[in-house]
Amino acid sequence: MDSRWATTELAWTTFPESGWEEVSGYDDSMSPIRTYQVCNVRQPNQNNWLRTDYVPRKGVLRVYVELKFSVRDCASIPNIPGSCKETFNLFYYESEGDVATDSSPLWKENPYVKVDTIAPDESFSLLEAGRINTKVRSFGPLSKAGFYLAFQDLGACMSLISVRVFFKKCSTTIANFAVFPETATGAEATSLVIAPGACVANAMEVSVPLKLYCNGDGEWMVPVGSCTCVAGYEPAGENTQCQACIPGTFKSKFGEGTCAPCPANSRTSSRGANICPCLNGFYRADSDPPDSSCTTIPLAPRNVISSVNETSLSLEWDEPMDTGGRGDLVYNVVCKKCLRDLSPCTRCDDNVDIAPRRLGMRQRKVVVRNLQAHTRYSFEVQAVNGVSGKNPSSPNYSTVNITTNQAAPSAVPTVHLMRSTADTLSLSWLPPEKPNGVILDYEIKYQERVKALTLPHVTLNV
Numbered sequence: 001m002d003s004r005w006a007t008t009e010l011a012w013t014t015f016p017e018s019g020w021e022e023v024s025g026y027d028d029s030m031s032p033i034r035t036y037q038v039c040n041v042r043q044p045n046q047n048n049w050l051r052t053d054y055v056p057r058k059g060v061l062r063v064y065v066e067l068k069f070s071v072r073d074c075a076s077i078p079n080i081p082g083s084c085k086e087t088f089n090l091f092y093y094e095s096e097g098d099v100a101t102d103s104s105p106l107w108k109e110n111p112y113v114k115v116d117t118i119a120p121d122e123s124f125s126l127l128e129a130g131r132i133n134t135k136v137r138s139f140g141p142l143s144k145a146g147f148y149l150a151f152q153d154l155g156a157c158m159s160l161i162s163v164r165v166f167f168k169k170c171s172t173t174i175a176n177f178a179v180f181p182e183t184a185t186g187a188e189a190t191s192l193v194i195a196p197g198a199c200v201a202n203a204m205e206v207s208v209p210l211k212l213y214c215n216g217d218g219e220w221m222v223p224v225g226s227c228t229c230v231a232g233y234e235p236a237g238e239n240t241q242c243q244a245c246i247p248g249t250f251k252s253k254f255g256e257g258t259c260a261p262c263p264a265n266s267r268t269s270s271r272g273a274n275i276c277p278c279l280n281g282f283y284r285a286d287s288d289p290p291d292s293s294c295t296t297i298p299l300a301p302r303n304v305i306s307s308v309n310e311t312s313l314s315l316e317w318d319e320p321m322d323t324g325g326r327g328d329l330v331y332n333v334v335c336k337k338c339l340r341d342l343s344p345c346t347r348c349d350d351n352v353d354i355a356p357r358r359l360g361m362r363q364r365k366v367v368v369r370n371l372q373a374h375t376r377y378s379f380e381v382q383a384v385n386g387v388s389g390k391n392p393s394s395p396n397y398s399t400v401n402i403t404t405n406q407a408a409p410s411a412v413p414t415v416h417l418m419r420s421t422a423d424t425l426s427l428s429w430l431p432p433e434k435p436n437g438v439i440l441d442y443e444i445k446y447q448e449r450v451k452a453l454t455l456p457h458v459t460l461n462v
Helices: none
Strands: 013-015 021-026 032-039 048-051 063-071 088-095 113-118 133-139 146-153 157-166 173-175 178-180 193-196 203-214 220-229 233-236 241-244 302-309 312-318 330-338 353-355 365-369 376-384 397-403 415-420 425-429 459-461
Touching (some): 032 048, 063 088, 063 113, 113 133, 146 157, 173 220, 178 203, 178 220, 220 233, 312 376, 312 397, 330 365
Parallel strands (some): 425 459
Antiparallel strands (some): 013 048, 021 032, 032 157, 048 146, 063 157, 088 146, 173 178, 233 241, 302 312, 312 365, 353 365, 376 397, 415 425
């Protein structure tokens, strides 16, 4: 309520009729105002009441009243009894509705509740211009739907220029990316009212609970909990909002970091991106962070050199011209056995030994053993890295074709004694599993176990 903006008569209730009087006037800016005056100073035992209209509380627990008034100096009024006053009293009365009448509540301190005795800082005499005093008082806690204000004059010569009723509040605010609603102050001047918060758009809680305290002066204090911008959004508006990353930029993590340009070989045309997709032919490994550059597969190894030694082989090579932009380059060696006809080459069996290993080598040299003699082989030396598995095509490789040389046959598996006499033995055996060429002859070595035994000759069954 603010009587300064009244455009018609206030028509507040007075008791008795000879007490307070409503008067039209002008303020300092010559705007019309409605005031109440009383000046029954020549009659003793004054008890003049003025009651405002009903003021709805609207959930407020504590209200403030601003009074603007002027008071005549009793010493400047001649021929008055000693009962002249320079103060007046402020009361309030709570009610669940606008039920007051000319006679109810009774015009006395009970059932009204006294707020304070109001005294001026300055009074005026007849020869001086009116000196306006401003006083603010508060009362609470309020519990009913509304209230009336009442002013009691006990014998002053004064003018009540304006009455403004208001409450203090903490205005809607944003702190730590959380918005806190408008909150009225508490019932007492020292009260702290808790206001729950909610994250602003495109923000997430990082600590809870979200709350802020509103003190009795309408000021926020002691923030608890906070929010932060989600991925794809960066702080803006002095940390009061989260705005989307513009096309061509991204933010991969939540937090207060800012959007950054897309890494190399990636691009995004959307707003609020938390990752920049890779361009065609470029990839990120599963272990790569979202803010890493996109890379590609390596080219084939260079300068593969082979050296055949009978049924063994050594291979050496140089690093590819382009490793794909990664530092996790390794090599695979694939062995294929090729028949003499036009049939395709097939993978070597597990008997072929490749050292130090077949797959995932960082070394650029291997030794291959247990190859078959006089056999053609094809070896692929592949270069792979962390994104080779993302590429639908096979790894890039270099090929070397070799033919193994002559090699000693494998051992004769078993020798059988066919028959024997006093001076002869007849032996037989199977050919070696791996002749590694054409067997020209066999050599038999024996040793006498008894000195008296002599063997003039040996018959061989091949």
